Each structure stands twice: as structure tokens, then as C-alpha cells.
Amino acid sequence: MSDCCSAPGLMPFNTALKQLLDNVPSATKTQMLAIEDCLDRVLAADVVSPVNVPPHNNSAMDGYAFHSSSLSLGGEQTMQVVGRSFAGEPYSGKTNVGECIRIMTGAKLPECCDTVVMQENTSVDNNTMALVKAPKAQANVRYCGEDISKNEAVFSKGHKLSAIDLGMLASLGIADVEVFAPITVAVLSTGDELKSPGQTLSDGDIFESNRFALLGLLARLNVNVLDLGIIADDKQAIRDAFIKADLEADVVISSGGVSVGEADYTKDILDELGSINFWKIAMKPGKPFAFGKLPNSVFFGLPGNPVSALVTFYKLSVPGIEKMQGQPYKANTQFSAITTTPLRKSPGRMDFQRALLSYNEQGLAQVTSTGSQGSGVLSSIGRANCFIVLSAEQGSVEAGESVIVEPFTSVFQ
Known part of the structure; x- marks a missing residue:
């Protein structure tokens, strides 16, 4: 039996995504913020390191530091301990051949030393250190700029800052960065049949759920949200709602009223x-x-x-919103897995079937459908952690075949 939705005239998904991204404006407004306020914000300028990290050579171990030339001495490998270097209390003197200093992890390495032996490989009697196991020359040293060098590009414009990134900025001594200003997203639903949770349903009514899910997803996108609630099927009320949303928001999202024959007021007003x-x-x-x-x-x-x-919000609206936040488009991760369940599909449309990704005893990726894939079965997403992505040309798939899976990002988890 043919799929009525595979009729000619449908726009390919990738074409729709490209047209949307080509017509969504890029972020322009910026602001300077303290790094502690920048979690999940998008950089509006490149970040270049003003310092070396680490800022000096330091010890990777608790032990004893000395110059590698001391390792060339004949006979028993012993050295005199002539000082110490602790984190925040560097050794300011010099060491000669046959001399060493006590040093702790992270402590500055004096210029006269280039090697550290871990304390477990030593034996100490008063101020004499004997090597139980000699290290290689230049062992156990973290070099100045080894992690990040001065003037090195650390983050690029358009990078979304994670908690780890904030720690990196702090390690560079950077207190403030330029980020794109947040955008505002207005959300509304239209329909006389829609009722909010807690209200009493009359005959033909349904509880409105889309807006609540969208508000939760938008919270993870770090945008300002304008919730306009449920708008009655009244032409002036709908017009007023859209005018208000357009004046106060950068993005307006509504659900429903986009199919043929639906919500004539909404279409006319738009x-x-x-x-x-x-x-x-x-x-x-x-x-x-x-x-x-x-x-x-x-x-x-x-x-x-x-x-x-x-699904349309996640696959189409989210990339558009992220571009307006200053982020470049990046396709979600996809890879192959074996389906444990047969998958029904007719050629004609790209299908995003909801599924649960796991790994078998051999460590191989496998994926199991969450059951009914109807567009009204919200639990099919609630139980899922990925999409099985079936191309428009594909038909049904048997259990045991390889399919493409796309794990949900943090926005959808």
C-alpha cells in the first residue's frame, strides 16, 4: 500500500534545513560578562591566551629535583638535599652537580634543575638522598606553556562555553569575555479545545501539552522565554498575541494551525x-x-x-535558534547500530523513529524501537534516547540489520 505522504511536492528535509538556516539572521548584539555568568553563553570574539599554562616549569611528582648532569656521576647515586620547593614557596637558590632539592607536585622547578625523581624511588638519610631507581633525564617535569602557550588561540568566536571552559578561562587569568546577548523566544498555542492542566475538560477538549514541553526545551537553550499561553480561536485575540510576540521577542513559536484547512485565522494573520x-x-x-x-x-x-x-522543533527550530545565538551549525552525531526490532516504513519521507540505544555484552551498539511511532504517542519520545534515522528512499527494516542512529543531545534528554 502506498504512503499518502510520499506524494510528489514534499520538500526534502535537508533542503528545508538549509533554506531555514540561510534565512535566519546571525547574532549581532554582544555584551561583556564575568566568566562566572557565562555558562552556556556563546563567545562573540576569539579568546587568545595572555599567559603560558603552566606559567613555569613545575614538578609532576612529589620527590626530588636536580640537574640531569648529576646522573652521569659514577659510583653510588647519592645527592645532598640543599633546599625545598613547595607550591607557592619556590626555591630561590642554586644546585650544583650532586645536589638536589625536595619538591612537591605543582611546585616551581628552579632553572638549575631539569629532572624529578619520585620519592618512592629514593631513600633518604638526613640530608642525603639515594636513588633506588634512577629516572630518565628530564623526567616528571611539566614544562612552561606545555598545556597552552602565550598568544595561542584557545576558543573561537561561536563557541558555547561549558563548565570546563570556564575553568580554562580562569586558569588563563581571564575574568571577563565578550558573548552574544541572549535572544527572546515567544511561545503560544491557539485553540478553543485546549485546556491547561488542572482545568476541567469539557466534551471535545484536550489538555495542552506542547507548550510545556517546548518551554522545558527552551530552558536548556539558554534563551529568555515569553510564555503567551493559550490563545482562543478569535481573530483579534490571535492578532494581538502575534503583534505582542513580534514586538517583544526575536523568535515566535506556535504549535498547531500549519496543516491544510487548519486555523484559518492564524494563517491569515501571519x-x-x-x-x-x-x-x-x-x-x-x-x-x-x-x-x-x-x-x-x-x-x-x-x-x-x-x-x-x-521533532520539528528539535531538528529545524533548534538549529535556527542556535544560529541566532551565534553558534555555527553542527550536525548531530550519527553512527551505525544493529536494530533488535523490525521497523515499519514506506519510502517517501525521512523517518526519525524513536528508540533506545544500548550496548550488548560484546560492546556493540544496538537499538530497540520504543514501540508505536504515531505522531500523537508522546511516550515514544519519553522512553527514547535516540532517533533511528531512515532515509527517504528506505523501506521497512528487519531485526538484525544495521541502521543509522542519532543519540539525543542534552537539549532533548
């Missing part, structure tokens, strides 16, 4: 206020999708079915 394209994309779930521009913002119109709304 056409009236801006330039919106209603796409039919060769992807499943999520064929209907709207994208375009209002006078001051970008618009993403998601399908109404909850799985379709979340």
Missing part, C-alpha cells in the same frame, strides 16, 4: 503581518511546518501533534 512559508517537508513525524519572518522576529510554526511538534 500572511497579514509578515512573510510566512507553509512547507510540506518529506520527514516523519512532522510533515507540516511553517517558517518565515514577522516585522521584528523569525517565526516557526510547528505541527499540532505532540511528537511532530517536538
Whole structure:
């Protein structure tokens, strides 16, 4: 039986993504922030190291430091301990051949020393150190600039700062960095049948869920959120909501009202206020999708079915939002795995089936479908940790075959 959604005229998924990214504005507004306020912010300028890391040669071990020329002495390998170097308390004197200093991990290595022997390989009697096992010359030394050298490019413009990155910036002595200013995303839902959790459902009503999921996902994108709630099917109310969203936000997202014959008010008002394209994309779930521009913002119109709304948001809206935050597009990681379950599919659309990725006793990747893949089955995502990505040309897949999997990023986990 043919798939009614594989009919000609559907836009390939990759074409839709490219057109969207080509028409979404890049970030421009920037601000200087203290690094402690920069978690998950995007750099607006390259970061170059002002110092060497480490700033001086230092010991990688607790032990004894000396010049490697002392290792060439004949007879028993003993040295006189003439001082010490602790972290924050460097040794300021000199050592001669046959002399050493006590040194601790991380302590500055004097210029007169180039080798450290770990204390476990020594025997000490008063101020005489004997080598139980001699090290190689230049052993156990961390050299100045070994990690990062002065004037080295550390991070590039467009890099999203992680917690580890903040530690690296601190290690360079950098207190403030230039980042892109946060964008604001407005979220709304339209429909008289939609009710918020806690309200009483009348005949034909449903609880509105898309907005709550979207608000949670947006929180992980580090944007400012404007929640406009549920808007009744009233032309003026919808117009007022879109005007408010456009004036106060950089991105406007609605769910529902993008399929043929749905929400005429929404379509009419979007056409009236801006330039919106209603796409039919060769992807499943999520064929209907709207994208375009209002006078001051970008618009993403998601399908109404909850799985379709979340998949199109994740695969299309998120890359657009990230570009507006200053990040370059980066495709999500994909690799091969063996499916443990048969997968039903008709050729025509790229299919993002929800699944659980795991590893068998041999350490090989395997993937199991979460069950029903209907666009209204929200639990199919709730139980999943990845997509099985089936190309538009593919048909059904038997258990035991290799498929492409795409693990969810932190946005979707």
C-alpha cells in the first residue's frame, strides 16, 4: 500500500534545513560578562591566551629535583638535599652537580634543575638522598606553556562555553569575555479545545501539552522565554498575541494551525503581518511546518501533534535558534547500530523513529524501537534516547540489520 505522504511536492528535509538556516539572521548584539555568568553563553570574539599554562616549569611528582648532569656521576647515586620547593614557596637558590632539592607536585622547578625523581624511588638519610631507581633525564617535569602557550588561540568566536571552559578561562587569568546577548523566544498555542492542566475538560477538549514541553526545551537553550499561553480561536485575540510576540521577542513559536484547512485565522494573520512559508517537508513525524519572518522576529510554526511538534522543533527550530545565538551549525552525531526490532516504513519521507540505544555484552551498539511511532504517542519520545534515522528512499527494516542512529543531545534528554 502506498504512503499518502510520499506524494510528489514534499520538500526534502535537508533542503528545508538549509533554506531555514540561510534565512535566519546571525547574532549581532554582544555584551561583556564575568566568566562566572557565562555558562552556556556563546563567545562573540576569539579568546587568545595572555599567559603560558603552566606559567613555569613545575614538578609532576612529589620527590626530588636536580640537574640531569648529576646522573652521569659514577659510583653510588647519592645527592645532598640543599633546599625545598613547595607550591607557592619556590626555591630561590642554586644546585650544583650532586645536589638536589625536595619538591612537591605543582611546585616551581628552579632553572638549575631539569629532572624529578619520585620519592618512592629514593631513600633518604638526613640530608642525603639515594636513588633506588634512577629516572630518565628530564623526567616528571611539566614544562612552561606545555598545556597552552602565550598568544595561542584557545576558543573561537561561536563557541558555547561549558563548565570546563570556564575553568580554562580562569586558569588563563581571564575574568571577563565578550558573548552574544541572549535572544527572546515567544511561545503560544491557539485553540478553543485546549485546556491547561488542572482545568476541567469539557466534551471535545484536550489538555495542552506542547507548550510545556517546548518551554522545558527552551530552558536548556539558554534563551529568555515569553510564555503567551493559550490563545482562543478569535481573530483579534490571535492578532494581538502575534503583534505582542513580534514586538517583544526575536523568535515566535506556535504549535498547531500549519496543516491544510487548519486555523484559518492564524494563517491569515501571519500572511497579514509578515512573510510566512507553509512547507510540506518529506520527514516523519512532522510533515507540516511553517517558517518565515514577522516585522521584528523569525517565526516557526510547528505541527499540532505532540511528537511532530517536538521533532520539528528539535531538528529545524533548534538549529535556527542556535544560529541566532551565534553558534555555527553542527550536525548531530550519527553512527551505525544493529536494530533488535523490525521497523515499519514506506519510502517517501525521512523517518526519525524513536528508540533506545544500548550496548550488548560484546560492546556493540544496538537499538530497540520504543514501540508505536504515531505522531500523537508522546511516550515514544519519553522512553527514547535516540532517533533511528531512515532515509527517504528506505523501506521497512528487519531485526538484525544495521541502521543509522542519532543519540539525543542534552537539549532533548
